[in-house]
Amino acid sequence: MKYISTRGQAPELSFEEAMLTGLARDGGLYVPAEIPQMSHDDIAALSGLSYEETTFRVMRPFLGDCFTDDEFRDIIAKAYAGFDHAAQAPLKQLAPNHFLLELFHGPTLAFKDFAMQLIGQLFQSALARRGERVTIVGATSGDTGSAAIEAFKGLSNVDVFILYPHGRVSEVQRRQMSTPAEANVHALALDGDFDECQARVKDMFNDFDFRDGVKLAGVNSINIARVLAQVVYYFSSAVSLGAPHRKISFTVPTGNFGDIFAGYIAKQMGLPIDQLVVATNQNDILHRCLDGQGYYKGETIPSISPSMDIQVSSNFERALYFAYGRDSGAVAQLMDELASGGFDVSQGALQALSETYDSGRCSEAETLATIKAQLAASGDLLCPHGAIGVKVAGEHRNPAVPMVTLATAHPAKFPAAVKDACGIHPPLPTQMSDLYDRSERVTRIANDLTTLEEHIRKHISK
Ligand SMILES: *Cc1c(COP(=O)(O)O)cnc(C)c1O
Numbered sequence: 001m002k003y004i005s006t007r008g009q010a011p012e013l014s015f016e017e018a019m020l021t022g023l024a025r026d027g028g029l030y031v032p033a034e035i036p037q038m039s040h041d042d043i044a045a046l047s048g049l050s051y052e053e054t055t056f057r058v059m060r061p062f063l064g065d066c067f068t069d070d071e072f073r074d075i076i077a078k079a080y081a082g083f084d085h086a087a088q089a090p091l092k093q094l095a096p097n098h099f100l101l102e103l104f105h106g107p108t109l110a111f112k113d114f115a116m117q118l119i120g121q122l123f124q125s126a127l128a129r130r131g132e133r134v135t136i137v138g139a140t141s142g143d144t145g146s147a148a149i150e151a152f153k154g155l156s157n158v159d160v161f162i163l164y165p166h167g168r169v170s171e172v173q174r175r176q177m178s179t180p181a182e183a184n185v186h187a188l189a190l191d192g193d194f195d196e197c198q199a200r201v202k203d204m205f206n207d208f209d210f211r212d213g214v215k216l217a218g219v220n221s222i223n224i225a226r227v228l229a230q231v232v233y234y235f236s237s238a239v240s241l242g243a244p245h246r247k248i249s250f251t252v253p254t255g256n257f258g259d260i261f262a263g264y265i266a267k268q269m270g271l272p273i274d275q276l277v278v279a280t281n282q283n284d285i286l287h288r289c290l291d292g293q294g295y296y297k298g299e300t301i302p303s304i305s306p307s308m309d310i311q312v313s314s315n316f317e318r319a320l321y322f323a324y325g326r327d328s329g330a331v332a333q334l335m336d337e338l339a340s341g342g343f344d345v346s347q348g349a350l351q352a353l354s355e356t357y358d359s360g361r362c363s364e365a366e367t368l369a370t371i372k373a374q375l376a377a378s379g380d381l382l383c384p385h386g387a388i389g390v391k392v393a394g395e396h397r398n399p400a401v402p403m404v405t406l407a408t409a410h411p412a413k414f415p416a417a418v419k420d421a422c423g424i425h426p427p428l429p430t431q432m433s434d435l436y437d438r439s440e441r442v443t444r445i446a447n448d449l450t451t452l453e454e455h456i457r458k459h460i461s462k
Contacts (some may be wrong), residue, residue: 001014001015001032001033001034001036001061001062001063001064002014002032002033002064003015003017003018003030003031003032003033003224004030004031004033004328005024005025005026005028005029005030005031005328006024006028006029006030006031006317006318006320006321006328006331007024007026007027007028007328007331007332007335008026008028008328008329008331008332009025009026009028009328009332010024010025010026010028011025012033013030014064014066015062015063015064015066015224015225016063016066016067016122016126018030018224018225019119019122019123019126019223019224019225020123020126020134020217021217022217022218022219022220022222022223023205023218023222026332027335028317028328028331028332028335029222029224029314029315029317029318029321030224031224031318031321031322032062032224035265035268035269036061036062036269037269037270038058038235038269038270038271039270040244040270042057042270043235043239043243043244043270043271044239044244044245045057046058046235046236046239047239051080051087051088051089051232051233051236052073052076052077052080054232054235054236054239055076055080055118055229055232056069056072056073056076058231058232058235058269059072059228059229059231059232060072062228066126067122067125067126071125075118075121075122075125076118076121078121079117079118079120079121080117080118082106082107082117083105083106083107083113084105084429084430084431085102085105088105088106088114089101089102089103089105089114089233089236089237090102090105091237091240091241091404092380093378094374094377094378094380094390094405095377095378096399097397097399097400097401097402097403098390098393098394098397098402098403098405099237099241099402099403099404099405100380100382100386100390100404100405100407101233101237101404101405101406101407102407103233103406103407103408104383104407104408104409104410104413106147107150107431108143108146108147108150108176109172109409109410109412109413109429109432110143110146110147110307110408110409110410110413111230111259111406111408111409112143112144112147113147113150113151114229114230114232114233115225115226115227115229115230116144116147116148116150116151116219116226117147117150117151118225118229119151119219119223119225119226119229120148120151120152120155120158122225123152123155123157123158123217123219124155124156124157124158127157127158128156128157132157132215133157133158133159133215133461134157134158134159134215134216134217135158135159135160135161135214135215135216135217135456135460136148136152136158136159136160136161136216136217136218136219137160137161137162137163137201137204137216137218137456138160138161138162138163138201138218138219138220139162139163139164139194139197139198139200139201139220140162140163140164140169140177140194140197141164141165141168141169141194141306141307141309142164142169142170142173142306142307143173143307143409143413144220144221145162145163145164145169145173145177145187146173146176146177148160148162148219149162149176149177149180149185149187150176150180152184152185153180153182153184153185154182154184155184156184158184159184159185159186159459159460159461160184160185160186161186161188161456161459162177162185162186162187162188163188163190163197163200163201163445163452164177164187164188164189164190164194164197165189165190165192165193165194165196165197166189166190166191166192166444167189168193168194170413170414170415170416172412172413172415172428172435173413174187174440174442175435175436175438175440176435177442178440178441178442179435179438179439179440179441181441183461184461186443186459187441187442187443188442188443188444188445188452188455189442189443189444189445190445190446190447191444191445191446191447192447196447200447200449200452201218203449204216204449204452204453204456205218207449207453210453210457213457214456214457214460220314221256221258221314221315222256222258222314222315226258227258227261227262227265227315227318228262228265229262230258230259230262231262231263231265231266231269234250234262234263234266234271234273235266235271237404238266238271238272238273238404241402241404242402243271243272244270244271244272246272246401246402247272247273247274247401248271248272248273248274248401248402248403248404249273249274249275249276249277249397249398249401249402249403249404250263250273250275250276250277250403250404250405250406251275251277251279251389251390251392251393251396251397251403251404251405251406252276252277252278252279252389252405252406253279253305253308253385253386253388253389253406253408254278254279254280254286254308254313255307255308255309255310255313256310256313256314256315257278257286257313257314257315257316257318257319258314258315259406259408260276260278260357261315261318261319263276264276264319264322264356264357267356274398274401275358275396275397275398275401275403276356276357276358277357277358277359277360277392277393277396278290278357278358278359278360279359279360279361279362279388279389279391279392279393280308280359280360280361280362280388281303281305281308281309281361281362281363281364281367281388282301282303282361282363282364283298283300283301283303283308283309283310283311284361285297285298285310285311285312285313286313286316286359287359287360287361289316289345290353290354290357290358290359291359292345292350294342294343294344294345295316295334295338295342295343295344295345296341296342296343297311297312297338297341297342298311299311303364303367303384304364304367304368304384304414304416304417304420305367305384305385305387305388305414305417307385307408307409308385308388312338317331317335319353319356319357320334320345320349322352323345323349323350323352323353323356324346324348324349324352325348325352330346358396359392360391360392360395360396361392362387362388362391362392366391367384367387367388367391367417367421368384368387368417368420368421369421370382370387370388370390370391371384371387371417371418371421371422372421372422374387374390375422375424381411381418381422381424381426382407382411382418383407383408383409383410383411383413383414383417383418384414384417384418384421385407385408385409385414386405386406386407386408386409386411387421389405389406389407389408390405393405410426410429411426412426412427412428412429443455
């Protein structure tokens with residue numbers, strides 16, 4: 001199994017190399033050269049299996065010969081042991097033929113744990129075999145950083161430094177980054193905003209002396225291993241609802257397009273998915289683009305669903321690559337145009353995108369109203385991101401086809417917005433109820449490349 005870049009100018013890599021590399025050298029994103037197929041019988045055979053066994057069967061073909069079956073089973077068992085629900089990704093019924101896929105039972109209460117916990121173990125296993133160690137540096141507006149710190153803490157071949165904008169993440173998110181006591185994980189509160197955090201991370205990757213000296217690696221949402229780990233819950237939930245014998249639809253609260261792109265891969269593998277609906281908040285570049293208005297950057301407007309506040313959706317490049325018939329030259333040209341503001345999608349590609357994706361947007365007022373209405377209708381408390389999904393799903397669904405809306409975070413991760421919407425302050429789950437009592441360890445740091453690089457050099461394990 002080989003992985004190729006969406007821009008066509010980087011070397012082909014194995015699964016393990018693509019995972020450890022992250023971004024391709026030509027600036028593109030790695031995609032599988034061929035998408036493995038699961039037959040009707042293969043999918044039917046998933047019925048009744050554990051989440052772990054489903055992960056093994058769905059992901060195995062993507063790994064090639066990078067890990068043995070025993071190694072991979074062991075990695076999966078470790079990755080999903082820390083979830084607080086025996087089904088890891090349980091389904092709940094919201095209304096007739098409308099279901100909520102609860103992806104917030106991992107250690108940091110957001111769906112990013114599914115991929116991050118798995119790649120933490122994959123990294124550790126690969127690096128230990130190679131006798132290497134790496135330094136992971138990432139920027140976060142909240143959820144990715146907490147998931148990464150939780151997934152990599154205590155692993156012996158990895159140091160992790162997460163930059164977040166000082167004073168601009170929620171208290172739950174900050175505490176999830178600052179309370180783990182393991183010496184190999186480091187929360188850095190940067191004096192700047194999220195864009196500046198991202199810019200400094202980019203600067204470090206472009207400083208080749210530093211990059212090679214500390215063996216920099218990235219685990220942001222463009223990492224292909226993260227995308228593939230998310231394919232699994234499309235299969236597990238669809239099979240629970242009767243696939244492959246009937247079609248299932250999905251609605252996905254979307255920001256960087258990683259989660260919904262995993263749904264596209266599931267469909268290409270053979271899962272009978274009817275609709276894949278992209279749900280955006282007021283930062284609706286994806287909805288406008290899928291609606292035929294071109295892909296043009298605007299200003300990011302902060303919202304009550306901060307994990308979906310994006311200007312440019314990094315994984316959308318992968319969707320474009322397939323919509324343009326795997327034409328990497330065309331993708332490279334679009335990305336050049338994006339650097340100077342945006343681009344129009346060709347008629348053919350727009351047609352291909354509209355055969356795969358539907359889309360809708362949800363305003364701040366609609367998000368709050370949906371939290372309140374769902375609580376009254378079924379007693380379920382949604383986080384703002386999940387509420388956007390439920391609202392957009394309601395507008396797009398065909399009542400005859402089961403609709404699964406992805407609940408991407410636990411309401412307790414965004415308590416202020418939930419309280420505003422319905423008056424209830426959602427309590428933290430029991431396994432985390434002492435979060436406010438744990439002691440914090442965080443370094444406040446200047447928005448300055450030299451200061452950051454010195455700090456990292458000094459604190460990596462030798
Ligand atoms: C990251 C995130 C999203 C967006 O997912 P993408 O894969 O970036 O589209 C949605 N909701 C929550 C809670 C998230 O943390």
